[in-house]
Amino acid sequence: MQTAFVTGATGLLGNNLVRLLLQEGYRVKALARSQAKAEQQLAGLDNLEVVIGDMEDVAGFSPALEGCDIVFHTAAYFRDSYKGGKHWEKLKRVNVDGTRDLLAAAHESGIRRIVHTSSIAVLNGEDGDLIDETMTRKPDEGDDYYRSKILADEEVFKHLAAHPDSHVCMVLPGWMHGPGDLGPTSAGQFTLDYMNGSLPGLPAATFSYVDARDVAIAQLAAARQGRRGERYLAAGRGMTMVELSQRYQEVTGKPAPKTLVPYFALYTIAFFNEVRARVFGQQVLLSMDAVNNMRKESFRTRFNHTKSETELGLTFRPVEDTIRDEVNWFRSAGLLEGGVIA
Numbered sequence: 001m002q003t004a005f006v007t008g009a010t011g012l013l014g015n016n017l018v019r020l021l022l023q024e025g026y027r028v029k030a031l032a033r034s035q036a037k038a039e040q041q042l043a044g045l046d047n048l049e050v051v052i053g054d055m056e057d058v059a060g061f062s063p064a065l066e067g068c069d070i071v072f073h074t075a076a077y078f079r080d081s082y083k084g085g086k087h088w089e090k091l092k093r094v095n096v097d098g099t100r101d102l103l104a105a106a107h108e109s110g111i112r113r114i115v116h117t118s119s120i121a122v123l124n125g126e127d128g129d130l131i132d133e134t135m136t137r138k139p140d141e142g143d144d145y146y147r148s149k150i151l152a153d154e155e156v157f158k159h160l161a162a163h164p165d166s167h168v169c170m171v172l173p174g175w176m177h178g179p180g181d182l183g184p185t186s187a188g189q190f191t192l193d194y195m196n197g198s199l200p201g202l203p204a205a206t207f208s209y210v211d212a213r214d215v216a217i218a219q220l221a222a223a224r225q226g227r228r229g230e231r232y233l234a235a236g237r238g239m240t241m242v243e244l245s246q247r248y249q250e251v252t253g254k255p256a257p258k259t260l261v262p263y264f265a266l267y268t269i270a271f272f273n274e275v276r277a278r279v280f281g282q283q284v285l286l287s288m289d290a291v292n293n294m295r296k297e298s299f300r301t302r303f304n305h306t307k308s309e310t311e312l313g314l315t316f317r318p319v320e321d322t323i324r325d326e327v328n329w330f331r332s333a334g335l336l337e338g339g340v341i342a
Helices: 012-023 035-042 058-065 088-108 144-162 186-195 212-225 241-252 263-280 288-297 306-312 319-332
Strands: 003-007 027-032 048-052 070-073 113-117 167-173 175-177 206-211 231-234 237-240
Touching: 003 012, 012 027, 012 035, 012 212, 027 035, 027 058, 035 048, 048 058, 058 088, 070 088, 070 212, 088 113, 088 144, 113 144, 113 212, 144 167, 144 288, 167 212, 175 186, 175 212, 175 319, 186 241, 186 319, 206 212, 206 241, 206 319, 212 231, 212 306, 231 306, 237 241, 241 319, 263 288
Parallel strands: 003 027, 003 070, 027 048, 070 113, 113 167, 167 231, 175 206
Antiparallel strands: 206 237
């Protein structure tokens, strides 16, 4: 029985990956920042050891890497970076420096196989392009979160250059949805807002929508047959927000918002959100950075999965199945009212 070490194990991707690894016969060490959240998210799972630690202090949990055969690095700092203000120092500490330190600690512990969770943020193209793994983005072409993910990948390549015996490959997810989004992420918050009827309208934006369980499958396939130093897209399906909302309506029976919100209105909402947050300490539901990113990335969210399909056997389940399972999970967790969607 092999032992896998999973960072970010209570997150949307991490907890689905933990479950997949256990189903596949692995023993798992699951890194979590909070014991309470780990108990809530991962309770009752056999062959699982919870390791309490933080990517800002890799040395603090590195002894737990001993005896592991592989590391799946899914942890990242991202949510707060779209809630107003500037977060570069923490983005760098967690996403860039943390990745560097984890790679070094894993190698020191004798681990030679690592799957790093990158992002579609590291890729770029012109409007309407079908983007593949070769179409990389420069660090100054994105916001601070995007820059942190680009620089984290650079740490991977530096590690590979310094350690010819290490085997690291990267999986690049899109906008992940699915069950187990305890956070919730922006994806889960969209689902909650949709179901609660609190979306005033829809932006003229596009996204690449993917089930976190499909990303977990891609990670395991990358561990088994991915090539050293290669990137593998697991971005999902490119969709407009209007198209996605229509799918929600079909699955849940909840009417989709009819209003299309122009970007000048989104900027106005975001501006007053951030002012209110600074004055009253309230949560920013929509930030200027989030609107900037949404506008800039619109029509740059179609990805070519030929490489992942050929080398990893990657496929994507129907969007309707993801919506159904995500809504049912929120209801089972007591975060949404209503019965199970069959």
